Amino acid sequence: MVEVRNLRYKYPGSKDQVLHGLDFSIPQGEIFGFLGPSGAGKSTAQKILIGILKQYEGKVTVLGREVRETKPDYYEKIGVAFEFPNFYGRFTAMENLSLFRSLYQGTTSKPEELLDRVGLAKYAHTKVDNFSKSMKMRLNLCRALLNQPEILFLDEPTSGLDPVNARLVKEMIIQMKTAGKTVLITTHNMQAAEDICDRIAFIVDGRIVLIDSPRQLKVEHGKRRVRVEYRKNEQIHQEYYELEGLGTNQEFVQLLGRERIETLHTEEATLEDIFIKATGRKLE
Amino acid sequence: MRLTAAIAYDIKLQFRHGFYYAYLVISLFYIALLQFLPSSAREMANILLTFTDPSMLGFFFIGGLVLLEKGQDIHNTLFVTPYKPEEYIFSKTLSLTLLSALSSYMIHVSQFGFTTKPLLLMLGVVMTSIFFTLAGMGVAFRCRSLNGFFFLSTLVALVFVLPLSDYLQIWSTPLYHLLPTQASLLLLRSVFEPIPPLQWIYAILLLAGWSGLAFLWARYSFRKFIMLQMGGDGP
Ligand SMILES: Nc1ncnc2c1ncn2[C@@H]1O[C@H](COP(=O)(O)OP(=O)(O)OP(=O)(O)O)[C@@H](O)[C@H]1O
Ligand SMILES: [Mg+2]
Numbered sequence: 001m002v003e004v005r006n007l008r009y010k011y012p013g014s015k016d017q018v019l020h021g022l023d024f025s026i027p028q029g030e031i032f033g034f035l036g037p038s039g040a041g042k043s044t045a046q047k048i049l050i051g052i053l054k055q056y057e058g059k060v061t062v063l064g065r066e067v068r069e070t071k072p073d074y075y076e077k078i079g080v081a082f083e084f085p086n087f088y089g090r091f092t093a094m095e096n097l098s099l100f101r102s103l104y105q106g107t108t109s110k111p112e113e114l115l116d117r118v119g120l121a122k123y124a125h126t127k128v129d130n131f132s133k134s135m136k137m138r139l140n141l142c143r144a145l146l147n148q149p150e151i152l153f154l155d156e157p158t159s160g161l162d163p164v165n166a167r168l169v170k171e172m173i174i175q176m177k178t179a180g181k182t183v184l185i186t187t188h189n190m191q192a193a194e195d196i197c198d199r200i201a202f203i204v205d206g207r208i209v210l211i212d213s214p215r216q217l218k219v220e221h222g223k224r225r226v227r228v229e230y231r232k233n234e235q236i237h238q239e240y241y242e243l244e245g246l247g248t249n250q251e252f253v254q255l256l257g258r259e260r261i262e263t264l265h266t267e268e269a270t271l272e273d274i275f276i277k278a279t280g281r282k283l284e
Numbered sequence: 285m286r287l288t289a290a291i292a293y294d295i296k297l298q299f300r301h302g303f304y305y306a307y308l309v310i311s312l313f314y315i316a317l318l319q320f321l322p323s324s325a326r327e328m329a330n331i332l333l334t335f336t337d338p339s340m341l342g343f344f345f346i347g348g349l350v351l352l353e354k355g356q357d358i359h360n361t362l363f364v365t366p367y368k369p370e371e372y373i374f375s376k377t378l379s380l381t382l383l384s385a386l387s388s389y390m391i392h393v394s395q396f397g398f399t400t401k402p403l404l405l406m407l408g409v410v411m412t413s414i415f416f417t418l419a420g421m422g423v424a425f426r427c428r429s430l431n432g433f434f435f436l437s438t439l440v441a442l443v444f445v446l447p448l449s450d451y452l453q454i455w456s457t458p459l460y461h462l463l464p465t466q467a468s469l470l471l472l473r474s475v476f477e478p479i480p481p482l483q484w485i486y487a488i489l490l491l492a493g494w495s496g497l498a499f500l501w502a503r504y505s506f507r508k509f510i511m512l513q514m515g516g517d518g519p
Contacts, residue, residue, distance in 0.1 A: 012512065050364060052514050072366045080364035086357040090300040102289035103365040143361060 001151055001182040002026040002049065007058040009044060009206075018044050019206040021058070026184060026199075031177050033193040034186040035271075036203035037281050042186045043083075043155060045203070049184070050080050050153050063150060076106045079149030083156040085140035089129035093120060093139055096128055097146065104147045114142035118168065133160040141169060151182040158192045170196050190271040200271075204279045214271060221277060222269040228252070230259035240267075286367065290375035298379060301352065303345060310341065311387040315394045330395055331472050332448070334405070337391065338384035338413030339468065343420035343441055346380055347433045350424035359510050369506050373499065377417045384413040392475075400475050404484060408471025411491040415464050416444070418498035425505040464494035 002025060009019040018041045026032045034042040047053045048060060051067050051074050060067045063077055087096045097111035115121045118138035123131070131139065137160055144152060157173065158166040173183055173196055187193055193200050194214045201211040210217065224243040229236055237259075241252045243266065269277075276282060298304065314333045321329050353359060362372065388409045392402060423440055427433040447465040450456040460466045467487035470479060 047514070052364075052511065072368045075364055075366045078364075082360050082364075084357060084360065086359075086361045088297060088358060089356060090297070095296075099289075099293045100361070100365060102293070103286055103362075103367045105286070105366065140361075147365075 001028045001030075001063065002032075002184070003059065003061045004049075005059040007045070007048065007056060007060055009041075009048060009053065009056045011044075011053075012055065017206065019048075019056075022203075022206075022208055024201055024208060024211060026182060028182050029177055029180050030198045031173060031183045031185065031196050033197035033200040034184070034203055035188070035190065035193055035200050035275065037279075038188075040203045041206040042203055044206075046153055046155060046184070046186050050078060051075075073105075076104060076147060077150050079144035079147065079152040081140045081144040081152075081154050081157065083159060085133075085136035087128040087136065087139065087143075090127060092125045092127055093131070094124040096139070097142060100143050101146050106147060108146050109148055111142070111146070114145055115139075117172065118142055119165075134162060134165050137161055138165065138169065141172065149181070152176060152184070154183065154185045156187055156189075157185055158187070158189055166192070190275070194271050202275055202278060204281060210274070210278050217271065217274050218268045221274040223267045225267050226252075227263075227265050227267055228255060228261060229263040230255070230261050232259060236262065287371050287375060290367070290371055291379050294375050294379035295382070298349070298383065301349075303349075303383060306345075307341070307383055307387045311337075311390050314391050318391075318395055326395060327476050330392065331451075331469065331476075334388050334391060334409065334472050335412070335448075335465075335468060337388045338381070338409045339416040339444070339465075340441065341387075342380050342384050342413045342417040343437060344434075345383075346376060346417045346420040347424040347427075347437055348430070349376065349380075350421055351427065351430055351433055354424075354428075360514050363511065363514060369503060369511075373418070373421065373502055373506065376421060377414055380417050381410055381413040385409055402475055404471050405475040407488070408468055408474075408491075411471070411488065411495065412464070412468040415468075415491055415495045415498055418495060418502045419444075422498065422502040422505040425502065425509045462490075464491050467491045467494075 004022055004024050007019055007022040008017065010017050022045060034045065036042050044053070048056050049062060049067060051070050054068050056068065065074070067074070088099070091099065093115060094111055097114070101108045101111060112121065112124065115124050118141060120135060120138055120142070123135065128136065128139065137157070141154075141157065144154070152173075154173070157169055161169060170192065173185070176183055177198075185193070185197070197214060199211065199213050200217070201208045203209070212220070225240050226243060226246065228239045228241070230239075231237075239255060241249055246252060314337075318326055318329055318333070363369070385406060389402070389406065392400070392405065419440065420437060423437045424433055427436060444463060444465050447460040447463050447469065450460050450466070451469050467490040470483060470487045471491075473479075474484060
């Protein structure tokens with residue numbers, strides 16, 4: 001679906017190289033996440049993939065076409081939502097979606113159905129000026145889905161959403177995947193990335209420093225041990241045991257039989273820990 | 285078709301933002317103004333007002349429209365669809381031209397009824413509007429704020445209203461014949477003072493040439509100042 005080889009980029013008129021040779025590919029049906037601190041180049045990479053910035057070096061193919069050579073009809077096949085949802089404020093949600101729908105030639109979805117999926121059916125005839133950020137974010141997702149895209153590019157899809165709506169959006173993204181669509185998201189939000197991404201790439205200073213599934217990253221970078229907390233003489237005690245051969249570890253087995261256990265956890269690293277370890281940086 | 289849909293939505297948008305009311309009020313004001321003038325001055329005043337309508341109004345209204353869209357960052361969402369920049373530019377231009385043509389025609393008819401043959405006049409209005417709207421759009425793409433737009437566009441507009449000094453018999457130079465304004469005035473005046481074919485052909489070609497240049501410039505400004513800033517870090 002997406003093939004990127006040695007992608008380098010510099011904004012016109014700027015001296016600084018923003019991307020220093022990215023390499024990755026995204027197979028069909030995958031949810032792929034870009035994670036990285038502010039200024040890392042995530043949005044720049046996304047703008048290249050969606051054909052806005054064309055003066056890049058390297059190879060970038062999406063749906064089998066070199067993005068540099070695509071024409072506006074490229075947008076018939078892809079869906080894009082930027083972090084800031086922008087609409088005509090004096091038009092209603094429905095008018096906005098109908099306007100955007102009229103710009104496509106291929107098959108499009110019915111705006112009513114999309115609005116219903118994101119819980120905005122009631123507000124179809126409300127002016128977007130009167131929408132909250134969360135409503136605009138969901139409307140933005142509807143807009144990106146209008147043309148039933150094969151591949152969806154979302155910049156910070158859950159930012160500004162309350163937990164209920166963030167979950168709704170995450171579920172919609174997972175539904176897209178189930179329908180065989182490919183999704184690329186860009187985010188600061190580790191939890192969102194961990195919840196929905198099949199693979200994530202950590203980007204720092206225009207370079208990919210790690211790329212793998214969240215699960216694999218956690219297994220590889222976490223400490224392979226369990227932490228046991230138990231109460232003895234009114235005091236909390238902690239013990240650590242290697243996961244390797246845990247079932248036959250006499251000390252561990254006896255402890256379980258002997259003491260009153262309060263908690264028992266494997267010591268997985270969080271994505272945040274892994275990120276800090278890999279990059280020496282915090283995400284925010 | 286995409287372009288017709290775009291024009292329809294642009295008209296709707298201009299309506300929602302009160303452009304039609306604003307034009308109506310301005311036209312009624314012009315009509316009232318003309319009523320107070322002695323009939324000897326009415327023709328000249330009518331030409332001048334008919335000139336400002338598509339030119340200056342088109343110029344400033346397109347600025348308002350583009351900056352309004354910039355303020356809403358709407359380009360971020362418009363141009364991740366198959367909508368082509370050229371279609372956007374045509375749709376904005378033609379929708380505003382329609383408005384100019386309606387109001388100019390209304391003003392003209394209010395003064396002279398249906399007795400004149402306004403074909404060349406309306407052609408002049410339409411072509412003038414197309415040129416000034418394209419020029420104003422190019423300026424607006426480059427500006428961040430309404431103030432910046434008014435400053436820059438006043439400078440640009442000044443150059444193009446200079447030939448009025450010839451019409452008002454204040455000062456003249458042959459160089460005026462190269463400016464589109466001269467051609468506009470020629471076409472507008474033809475309704476009262478018929479002109480030979482060679483003259484109106486010259487006027488139409490000159491306006492078409494300037495409109496072509498203005499289109500290329502607007503498109504270049506669009507690529508440089510709108511496309512490259514898209515998906516930026518927002519407002
Ligand atoms: N239009 C532009 N012109 C010049 N430089 C730019 C432009 N947009 C971004 N940059 C620079 O490119 C670098 C990468 O920016 P980018 O927006 O891709 O980062 P990001 O990873 O998306 O950050 P964030 O998490 O804040 O969204 C930054 O140093 C930024 O200053
Ligand atoms: Mg960004």
